Amino acid sequence: MAEFEQEQPVVEEAPKKGIRLPILIGIILGIIIVQAGIVLAALKIFAPSADTASPPSEHTAEAIQDSSHHEEEETGPILVQKVEGIVTPKSDLYINPRGSANHIVVVSVGIEVSPAEKAKEVEEKLMIPIQDRIIARVSSYTLEQLQDLQLRDSLRTIIRNDLKPYFNALEGVKIRNVYFPKFVIQ
Numbered sequence: 001m002a003e004f005e006q007e008q009p010v011v012e013e014a015p016k017k018g019i020r021l022p023i024l025i026g027i028i029l030g031i032i033i034v035q036a037g038i039v040l041a042a043l044k045i046f047a048p049s050a051d052t053a054s055p056p057s058e059h060t061a062e063a064i065q066d067s068s069h070h071e072e073e074e075t076g077p078i079l080v081q082k083v084e085g086i087v088t089p090k091s092d093l094y095i096n097p098r099g100s101a102n103h104i105v106v107v108s109v110g111i112e113v114s115p116a117e118k119a120k121e122v123e124e125k126l127m128i129p130i131q132d133r134i135i136a137r138v139s140s141y142t143l144e145q146l147q148d149l150q151l152r153d154s155l156r157t158i159i160r161n162d163l164k165p166y167f168n169a170l171e172g173v174k175i176r177n178v179y180f181p182k183f184v185i186q
Contacts, residue, residue: 085119108182
């Protein structure tokens with residue numbers, strides 16, 4: 001009888017539609033990795049460089065301020081937590097770069113002085129020589145040099161060092177930093 005038993009047909013299961021779980025997980029991980037790469041690339045391109053890093057913590061800023069009083073300020077821009085008095089020229093400076101008669105550089109400068117109470121005195125007594133020195137320094141560079149971002153960053157320090165002798169003429173006044181609220185090449 002065993003021979004006559006009917007073989008029961010094996011029902012083949014229809015293949016399931018859709019993506020298997022390991023393949024789905026692989027696709028999701030791939031998408032996440034690609035997005036992370038895009039974010040990192042965007043941060044590398046658009047994030048500020050180490051020269052313009054975020055402000056330091058309170059403890060770091062206090063240590064930097066304490067050390068800046070003891071050493072000469074010739075090592076670069078000083079990171080400060082509190083901005084002292086800012087002196088600005090009454091109008092923007094229009095400067096022709098070296099070797100370019102067709103282009104101008106429009107510069108607005110802010111000069112941080114310490115103590116803040118002396119800002120008015122600096123504005124009254126030193127603004128004309130300060131403007132003259134800034135014009136002379138910026139006009140000594142070519143258009144291509146002024147378009148270089150590294151030069152613009154170091155130009156703050158260069159101008160600060162150029163202006164120190166003028167501030168030595170005023171007793172008790174120090175130049176702390178130079179800012180460019182406007183730096184346009186036309």
